[in-house]
Amino acid sequence: MPPYEDQPTMQLRALGSDPAATGLGPHRRPGRPRPYGRHQPKAAPQLPEEYLTVDAGDREPGGDEGAAPRLAARQAFRRFWPLTRGDRRWLVLICACVIAAALAETAAILLFSDLTDNALRQGSLSAFWVPAAQWLAVAVLGAGVGYMGNSLAVWTAERFVLRLRARVFTQVQDLPPHFFQRHRQGDLVERLTGDVEAIEQMVVSGVVSTVSAVFSAVFFSVAAFRLRWDLALVTFVLAPLFWLAARRFSGRISSVARDERVADGAITSVVEESLGNVVLTQAYHRKDAEERRLDREARAWLRASVAGARMSELYEQLVEVIETLCVLAVIGLGSWEISQDRMTIGRLLAFAAFLGYLYPPIRNLGQLGLTLTAATAGAERLAEILDAEPAVSDPPPGAAMAPWRVHGTVEFDGVGFRYPGGDRRTLAGVSFTARPGEFVLITGASGAGKSTVSKLLTRFYDPAEGFVRLDGVPLYAMPLGFLRTHVTLLPQETLILHDTIRENIACGRPGVTEHEIVRAARDAAAHDFIAALPEGYDTRIDPHTARLSGGQLQRVAIARAMLRDAPVLVLDEPTTGLDALAARRVVRPLRRLMSGRTTIMITHDLNLAPDADRILVLDHGRVVETGTHHELLALGGAYARLHGALGGPPDGPLTDTGPQPTLRLGPM
Numbered sequence: 001m002p003p004y005e006d007q008p009t010m011q012l013r014a015l016g017s018d019p020a021a022t023g024l025g026p027h028r029r030p031g032r033p034r035p036y037g038r039h040q041p042k043a044a045p046q047l048p049e050e051y052l053t054v055d056a057g058d059r060e061p062g063g064d065e066g067a068a069p070r071l072a073a074r075q076a077f078r079r080f081w082p083l084t085r086g087d088r089r090w091l092v093l094i095c096a097c098v099i100a101a102a103l104a105e106t107a108a109i110l111l112f113s114d115l116t117d118n119a120l121r122q123g124s125l126s127a128f129w130v131p132a133a134q135w136l137a138v139a140v141l142g143a144g145v146g147y148m149g150n151s152l153a154v155w156t157a158e159r160f161v162l163r164l165r166a167r168v169f170t171q172v173q174d175l176p177p178h179f180f181q182r183h184r185q186g187d188l189v190e191r192l193t194g195d196v197e198a199i200e201q202m203v204v205s206g207v208v209s210t211v212s213a214v215f216s217a218v219f220f221s222v223a224a225f226r227l228r229w230d231l232a233l234v235t236f237v238l239a240p241l242f243w244l245a246a247r248r249f250s251g252r253i254s255s256v257a258r259d260e261r262v263a264d265g266a267i268t269s270v271v272e273e274s275l276g277n278v279v280l281t282q283a284y285h286r287k288d289a290e291e292r293r294l295d296r297e298a299r300a301w302l303r304a305s306v307a308g309a310r311m312s313e314l315y316e317q318l319v320e321v322i323e324t325l326c327v328l329a330v331i332g333l334g335s336w337e338i339s340q341d342r343m344t345i346g347r348l349l350a351f352a353a354f355l356g357y358l359y360p361p362i363r364n365l366g367q368l369g370l371t372l373t374a375a376t377a378g379a380e381r382l383a384e385i386l387d388a389e390p391a392v393s394d395p396p397p398g399a400a401m402a403p404w405r406v407h408g409t410v411e412f413d414g415v416g417f418r419y420p421g422g423d424r425r426t427l428a429g430v431s432f433t434a435r436p437g438e439f440v441l442i443t444g445a446s447g448a449g450k451s452t453v454s455k456l457l458t459r460f461y462d463p464a465e466g467f468v469r470l471d472g473v474p475l476y477a478m479p480l481g482f483l484r485t486h487v488t489l490l491p492q493e494t495l496i497l498h499d500t501i502r503e504n505i506a507c508g509r510p511g512v513t514e515h516e517i518v519r520a521a522r523d524a525a526a527h528d529f530i531a532a533l534p535e536g537y538d539t540r541i542d543p544h545t546a547r548l549s550g551g552q553l554q555r556v557a558i559a560r561a562m563l564r565d566a567p568v569l570v571l572d573e574p575t576t577g578l579d580a581l582a583a584r585r586v587v588r589p590l591r592r593l594m595s596g597r598t599t600i601m602i603t604h605d606l607n608l609a610p611d612a613d614r615i616l617v618l619d620h621g622r623v624v625e626t627g628t629h630h631e632l633l634a635l636g637g638a639y640a641r642l643h644g645a646l647g648g649p650p651d652g653p654l655t656d657t658g659p660q661p662t663l664r665l666g667p668m
């Protein structure tokens, strides 16, 4: 008799999940202000009473998330089952195919017993043809439903993966900056790939496998009792041993699976971070340190992986022993029956062969529990993302104070803020107003809270106290899309899409013409260097490749902002990281971009200060000085000290063409 696993079987192998696996081990790898939208512009709205009376101090900066929550397999299943909505009729059809396949297999077993009893035992060829033809018909039928069920199951499972991944990805995109500071990128990548697939194993494939195993076990049991009730009874008395073995292993497997998912995330993170930092690695000759880092994570992964494989193998071998025990019990009882002349050896052989069909579904039921337990580790990691609250959200439908024609008055009114999880306030009582077209420069020591102002102004967070307003409307009272269409951020680190230069500029305003792209590039002093590239505007750029210099990338970003054409501009250290010459080349385009727009510039670079309508000096989250460059120098306080320490421009008119890398942002 061939080993059980090798025996012909028509049982649907639930897709994506090898029922013989415990679920451990690697998963499949895989111009001016324009109206908002089409609405007619209207005057800046009057705020309803509720926005004026809300005590903003009650608002908590959201988005704080804890560690991955612990979930029981049942909770994890319930949590992700709703994502099968829309495909449940297909699941029903798949289950029907699974049941039909189990029936066909049961019929095949009975026909096999028929053949051994009649054709083989009696040595009669005439007794062979009818059951043989029936067996063939049943096999063809089983193959048909097997093919249909498996194809449909792959399609349904992949649709589930698609839907779940899209859901998690959408959520990830709404999460606040600190979430990404606290989670390594590679680990998030792993959650969006490996963990998503692990959950599919639990939900779609899990349901199909369970239906398959349950129906096969029921049908085979009925057939077993029909063949020999006493032998069947012995078989079933010993069946709980499979369940006990699975139960014994489930706790250990759950913890090993969790370690394995975390190790998978860590190794992806190290590889990704190392590739992203390859210049630093080479420049500082950190090759050995990076290799050690990879080796450390790889060893942790190896330990988790080996522990997982060992656990799985131990379970498999234990089950083999239990199966052998069951077969020996049946043969023992059968031998006694034969000795009493109550049974023939042919019947006993037929029954023993039949056990080869009966045990896999019983054993699969136990293993399914383990697969679910292992997949729960992935569910916990995804639940952590799905449960993380975005720090900000759109106002409820009907309550939004938009659209209107934005003029660009920016107001900070008694703003206080503390980062989620932060131990102290980053901003306290910050108040200032920038009227349309004004240039306000915010400076201060490192860590004073300057960039935090830009994050509040572009609403990555809401203030815990006070209000940030645009044209008198608190930012939280307008849709995020409306706000970010009218307030353009040019962050410190130039944001580049992995695409062509054309697309990198065009993404400032979808639907722009080639002519508009080229005009923006010219205004940003980027056209000439782009045109000189062999592929011109079709050159693909990447933040990690050196095809364009920092200053050139910054000018591409300025061209994008030009197209965006927002009335408010937030510039976070626009010249930081650029050498003096590159910084000077950025000045003219910046002047064009700032012209006529409200500009909040966050910078250490005091070369830009004389042109500001107002300068705010931040210190430990508070505005300690306000005035023009000359007023503040005359004051001889914090600004004057910063100016002296940072080597700002002389107290006089500046030019962008002089021998010193001084920058002039005055009117063109």
Ligand SMILES: Nc1ncnc2c1ncn2[C@@H]1O[C@H](COP(=O)(O)OP(=O)(O)OP(=O)(O)O)[C@@H](O)[C@H]1O
Pocket: 177, 178, 181, 419, 420, 421, 422, 426, 444, 445, 446, 447, 448, 449, 450, 451, 452, 453
């Ligand atoms: N996600 C965060 N969680 C907790 N604290 C944070 C977070 N981001 C920034 N901070 C803290 O808030 C304070 C202000 O940070 P911010 O980046 O606004 O300073 P900055 O003045 O722009 O500094 P720099 O000039 O160095 O960029 C710092 O003490 C910083 O450590």
